[in-house]
Amino acid sequence: MKASVFSLQEVVAVARIHPFYAAHIRYPPDAKAIQSALDSAAQEKSAPELHLVPLTTKKVLYKTIAQLMADTSPENTYRQGSYLSITGGGSGGTPMLFATDAIENRMQRARTGEFIRACGLVEAGDWVLTTHVSGHFYRSLDLTLEILENAGASVLGAGNHMEPADVTNALANYRVNVLSGDGSQVIKIVRHISTLAAEERQQIKLDKIIYTSEPLTPAQRAYITDVLGPVKVCSILGSSETGAWALRCPHLTGDHHEVSGATDFVFDSRTMLVEILDPSILDDADNVVGEGKALPDGSPGIIVQTSLQRLKNPLVRYVSGDIGSLHPLPELAGAGMRPTGELEHLRVLRLRGRDRRFSFKWYGSYFQFDNMEAFMQAEEWGILHWQAVLASLESSPQLTLEVRIILSSAAPKSRLIEAIETFFFVLPENRHLFQIKFLERVTELERSSTGGKVLNFIDKAHRELGS
Known part of the structure; x- marks a missing residue:
């Protein structure tokens, strides 16, 4: 039976030989390599100074995960004996699994x-x-x-x-x-x-x-x-x-x-x-x-x-x-x-x-800004301007999401609507909280008070709470 809690020395020792944190390493360590790392950690006289260990971000981590998920080599232990769960957040494509x-x-x-x-x-x-x-x-x-x-x-x-x-x-x-x-x-x-x-x-x-x-x-x-x-x-x-x-x-x-x-x-x-x-x-x-x-x-x-x-x-x-x-x-x-x-x-x-x-969160899912921006800027949609507005439903404390869009004249609306609803995980149970508005003029969008730039995301729900 494995221990339910590990020491910082042990965790950092394995991280040193894991592709999450070492770009030159292709696959996560197998059981033998992990045990060797733990044996080495046991010989260390003091705990590592945590503030000297590099930070890792979601963007970098998920890039490595995508590579490991796609690699079916028998040496790839990331795909072996793993508990798989989807990460929160709309991406508009194949969901990211964390193992x-x-x-x-x-x-x-x-x-x-x-x-x-x-x-x-x-x-x-x-x-x-x-x-x-x-x-x-x-x-x-x-x-x-x-x-x-x-x-x-x-x-x-x-x-x-x-x-x-x-x-x-x-x-x-x-x-x-x-x-x-x-x-x-x-x-x-x-x-x-x-x-x-x-x-x-x-x-x-x-x-x-x-x-x-x-x-x-x-x-x-x-x-x-x-x-x-x-x-x-x-x-x-x-x-x-x-x-x-x-x-x-x-x-x-x-x-x-x-x-x-x-x-x-x-x-x-x-x-x-x-x-x-x-x-x-x-x-x-x-x-x-x-x-x-x-x-x-x-x-x-x-x-x-x-x-x-x-x-x-x-x-x-x-x-x-x-x-x-x-x-x-x-x-x-x-x-x-x-x-x-x-x-x-x-x-x-x-x-x-x-x-x-x-990111921001609506109806239980996180939506990464960089993913949302990439989706909205895809040439196939012909979106000139876009804006997402998070707000409170008038008659209840539930949160609504409104997507405002200005299209070029030739852009296909039907396919875009379907794609947007897929991206934001619009389901029968949350459809009443979601709306797409097609606008004609930039003046109909909310803009910054200083530079007059179109605000791509407006959080009215939390603004009203004063947070």
Whole structure:
């Protein structure tokens, strides 16, 4: 059985011989090479200085992954014994799969379940219904089921295609007390509950919400409690690259810091090392190879992650694309943590959202700006100007996405509409939140107040929150 947590020396030792971090190496190391690296690491007298290890960005990492995924050589261990999950984000083409060692993945799920139980997010007797996504290479349903079962919950796998009426019937019939799902799915179910007759609503006894995949705004969280009453609104933070690794537990951290749209997450520093770097470190180069020293606690910056649960395909000083700051665990946490001896290892990550230079998120998917720009600028579409607008739906806290386009006269609209909807993952369940507008004049597009340039992306939803 493999260890569930590795030392920094071990992770860095394997990273030195892995193509993620060494361009001259063709394939990830096999078991023999990994053991040799671990033996060498055991002889080192001190831990490596993390700030001297080069940073790695999504753009560079994914280029290497694309090459490894396409190579069917028997020497290519990246394609062997791997847990595969799709990375979030629209690309308009073949989705990018991120591979982790299957056994390491299972060990991480087990440890995350233990962490969830220790933090009191799941308690004995909890029945959870999850509406997470399954299929099209997404693994969030099976991931959530296993993690919450490891935490001690009994879990119903409703999935994302189950109709809201069927979900609410199940909540009542099976005496479910916890609803889980992507943020958009949770809002969808809560909206349906709000339309039920008082007698039907009284049959639903939810006391906790556990959301993932996309942040809930303060307005959305307030909406949930308006409809359901004083429920705990919790979250599990993770990604394809890192797996699930941090928890929103207001009973441990409080929620007084969240009025500006930031969210506090608790994580175990024995499983994930987090550095906060000045965002300017990424301004001058696509491939960042220089060192960068971490900012002090409380200072916001780019979140950089080193996983101590990934060895076969290490994740070392990975630039997540998120903005946040680190803080100590509040004293009040001692009353809610079991066992209290875990407290010394816990830290708080105050997540402030995506760095707008990387991507934005709508209906559970991240959309990379460079991918979106490449799609819109393709000659076949004849797009002269384009603009994407993220906003709040008038009648609910759900987020809408509007794409505004000015075409050349000969451009084909029908094929373009289909391509845009494919790019942004427009489905029957989110179609009412998506709109394409074809405009005639540049003056109909929103432009910068200084240079008068067309703004390709406008985030009205978070602007209205003052974040």
